Amino acid sequence: MPNVIILVLIPFLPLASFLILGLFGKSIFRNTSGLAGTLSLFVSFLLSIYTSFGYFFEYGKANGIYQKLVPLKLSWLEFSNGLSIDMGIILDPISVMMIMVVTFISLMVHIYSLTYMKGEERFSTYYSYLSLFTFSMLGLVLSSNIFQIYIFWELVGVSSFLLIGFYYNKPSAVAASKKAFIVTRFADLGFLIGILVLSFYSGTLDFNTLIQRLTSPGSGELKTAVTTSFLGISALNWGLALVFMGGAGKSALFPLHIWLPDAMEGPTPVSALIHAATMVVAGVYLVARLFPVLALSAPEVLELITLVGVITALIAALIACTQTDIKRVLAYSTMSQIGFMMFALGVSGYGGSNGIGFTASMFHLFTHALFKALLFLGAGSVIHYVHSNEMKDMGGLKKHLPITHITFLIACLAIAGVPPFSGFFSKEGILLAAYEHNPAVFWLALATSGLTAYYMFRLYFRIFWYKASQQHKHHGEGGFAMMLPLILLAVGAAVAGFIPFGRFVSSDGSLLTLPFHWLFSIAPVTLGLLGIFSAMVLFKKENGKADQISSFMSRVYKLVYHKFYVDEIYLFITRKVLFSMVGRPAAWIDRNIIDGLVNLSGATTKAVSERIKVIQSGKVQHYGLYFLFGVIGLGVLLIYVIKF
Template identity: 40%
Template sequence: MIYKLIVFLPLIGSIIAGLFGNRIGAKASEYVTSGLMIVVAILSWIVFIQVGFGAHEGEGVIKVTVLRWIQSGGIDVEWALRVDTLTAVMLVVVNSVSTLVHLYSIGYMHHDPHRPRFFSYLSLFTFAMLMLVTADNIVQMFFGWEGVGLASYLLIGFWFKKPSATAAAMKAFIVNRVGDFGFLLGIGTVFVLFGSLNFETIFAAARTYLEGDNANEVVINLFGMTLDRENAVTAACILLFIGAMGKSAQFLLHTWLPDAMEGPTPVSALIHAATMVTAGVFLVARMSPLFELSHDALTFVTIIGGITAFFAATVGLVQNDIKRVIAYSTCSQLGYMFVALGVGAYGAAVFHLFTHAFFKALLFLGAGSVIHAVDGEQDMRHMGGLRKHIPITFWVMTIGTIALTGVGIPGTIIGTAGFFSKDAIIESAFAAHGGAARFAFVLLVVAALFTSFYSWRLAFLTFFGKPRASADVMHHVHESPPIMTVPFLPLALGALFAGVVFHEYFIGHDYDHFWQGALFTGPENHILHEFHNVPTWVKWSPFVSMVIGFVTAYYFYIVSPETPKKLAESVRPLYLFLLNKWYFDELYDLLFVRSAKALGKFLWKKGDVAVIDTYGPNGVAARVIDVTNRVVRLQTGYLYHYAFAMLIGVAALVTWMMLGGAQ
């Protein structure tokens, strides 16, 4: 019963606020949805302790059937809740962050007239994510996957009268549909290969799928290619990963993520910290037994993850919108997670997902507090000198920053949450074999330097130096109310201590006892043991990168504030390249948007108007009207016209009879 309550209480809250919010009022909607989320968060921690720390040891996967769902042909799937350690981790992450976002939103959205609708959307988003992480089959996962996409569209475009918000919501929805198309093809491929959509059946079959002489057996024709078992599994994994690329904003399908900042700040915290963007990471982790069958697919995951981490970090260096800097940071950190998945360090990937939720939610909610204090301003160039005016926000964002940059002492247990999880990924990339892993290792170390720079740049521009806001704005700067600052405390504790508390379970000696088979731990996967024994210089490389980034940012924005402007002018093409996000938006606009509009206009003008309308129904109708207009002219209503017509007719008849008689 506890598992059903965790999943369905947010749905009940969403329905109450959505359908009856205007009757019960905004306050009641806030209290109902937030109260139910508090209950759900407490239950999630209970499940996490029970499942992850031994209470259910030996039971394996806990399966709770909700109802019979689809029985058609060879498809037989139940709507069931699959609870193992991976699920328990995600329940804690999703529900803890969602609960704090609900509470924070009571203060942040206080003046919005549509609060019941907003809280209904928040709870709907949470329910959809819970459906995704508790799925027992891939179709059920896709149901939650699409539910998350719908709810994110509603939340990003919540202020639908704002053109930029509606455009951002459309962009997120469309880009994710591109990834979802790959996900759907992947689901179909998996069904053809294994004859089932249930995880247990797929994972059991995957253990022996490539053994013996069956690996070269032709099993599927895909995109005109005849594929044997090995290549078919690779195709299935890559298609599934394309879905993950869209949802988790990986390189090439990343363009929607920064624009999603147009939604309210609590939405940014919910989407970018723990829920929607981590769905792709969860998908690959859940399907790890399948991905382990394809070295090529894992290589592809590694390369895309490494490029994403580096690309997003470069763009974050020069952004001026406080929320966009944090958004690109999220994109970069997701790249770290996918590198870990690609090299087989699944525990490290989920560990970073877990710790990242705390400090990234803290940074987003802190940014919202800053924006609240400076009357809606988001450009960091118009801030400065705020640390004495909003001290609580300053300290919690400082905690979030040191956790994101990975402050800690290598080789010890002294460090923030990000130190333990991010360093584990970097060390895993070095320990893994192959050129792709080493390529990713270099990119991750460079990204760590950039992450430190743009994180401290944000802190220095926002809280230090002389105030750059107007005197009127500075006069009204104030700390956020307790309903907004209280949620900072558990997030700050997680950002500081989640690493040292949980690292032995996620990636250390208690790995097997904790995960209990929820993640792939096959005998050929040596990365779990090898990354602990990398050279000392590898362990210290992220620390050195972090220090270089901090010192550079300190010099640029505290010691010599005029240096960044001079540097930007001296390398203006590079600066504009990064400021315009590698021109991906412009490139996609040219390749897809404008070309689609041009094709549509051509088909409209030349196809629809010139051909179909001219020669089709409209053309026939026009000819009929033309003929009838001409015939109408013969009906004048004058008697002598009709007499004259009759005379001509009689004359013609007589002439015909005479000619006929002569013959």
């Protein structure tokens, strides 16, 4: 059985780091805050590796199936028999995989930031925020209770707000942090309502019990949840769809994606941690956690997830082809890859070979964490050198940034799905699952895969080739602390595809071998190479061909460049509809009716008090006169009562 103390230490070491650095970082640690935060994460990472090894090779398996273990469960708020908010730790293949991803990527970001953020005035604060985020994310993936996951879900949102708005004196960063916080709060409202619906019909908030009750064919809870409907949709489908709404907001799926590109205003290492490898996959993790209920009892919601996922993947890939800020290209790339993970879950069945999509989705989450964090940190190295995010300020940097160049190229090959790099294996599994279950999704995904190769190598050639390098006076590539994470992540991005992932993670805990067919891979690989070749022709050297194409397709290009005007639609709805048609009338009612009634009662009270305050004059003769009138009145009343 797992060591509970070690399990508790994995998230609580970052929490201790947050508290200590936040309270005493400037006074005690000063310039060593980064080292202290990095050391705590390193220990947490080692404990995660120890836990993962123990789970997968010692105590996690029974009768050939990985079990869902709950080694720690503390009752907190009990509402009724069986319905309580517990604080517990769950160990199963996806939670164990996620703690390795979170701690490793966070460790790489901590090390990288030692140099990248050196000299920042709020250096200790930065590391305390990183630790808070890591604690929140670890708490989220280890939660054994659906309301417990919601608590950490909101704490992740707070951490994200703090990190995106780290440069608080920069108006664009403040606006981006508020935008991310507000958009995800709307989505999280749906998540909360979904939790209440599911807990009401299942009678529990515990994940294992909830899944058991809502997937057992003879379960009374399942029968009630399916037969009870609203607007022709069952209560179960409503609850799961609303929970997915929360996941869509956190994972920046269309149409709740508008916060992610703006979130690039935060420090680049923050983008690598939050918006590439951990926070944005929280929605994917949530869907995977509830996958048995979705696959066995709510296939209609899985169809919704498939539709949202494939639309997100395609739209984001198209937009990435037109952006010029390298971090925004990577942001839309992240959004597209999250779409791949989501629709892979949507087209998956449950158990055995039917669950290829589930395993491929989790595999892509794992490989994507490596190569996307590498891409963001590589972008940070470039920005650190040229002091700009714009492609126009780059070019010919391969000689000046040799390590960044090679590692960035490996990451581009991985995300483009070129064999034998890691992204090839995970993406092939997703495409195969789509081909077997939904051919329409497969063809859209195949086209998106080709676009991915194109826009990533457009980015690569624009940064490292394209034109003669401008004279950037700088101190160098960034030093050991920045290069070590790039090298380690590059090794992972290159070889992680050879991990027999299905032997560890599957939809039902059984062992699964992801099928691989060379003939099937011909089309995706060929399309990917075609995308790379197209980018090379257009952007390896400065030739004006790309400008000619964009001019020829000016209307389409403008539409895509402006991100299909989704932001403008939101602003129109917000300002013209909500503010003008709802906000202003509500404000008028508040000022004139609500406030008017309150003011009227106050004015009436004041007027009455002005009239009667003379009674309390303080003059004895007045009080004697009132007393005399009172006695006379009582006497008259008494005579009247006796007479009648």
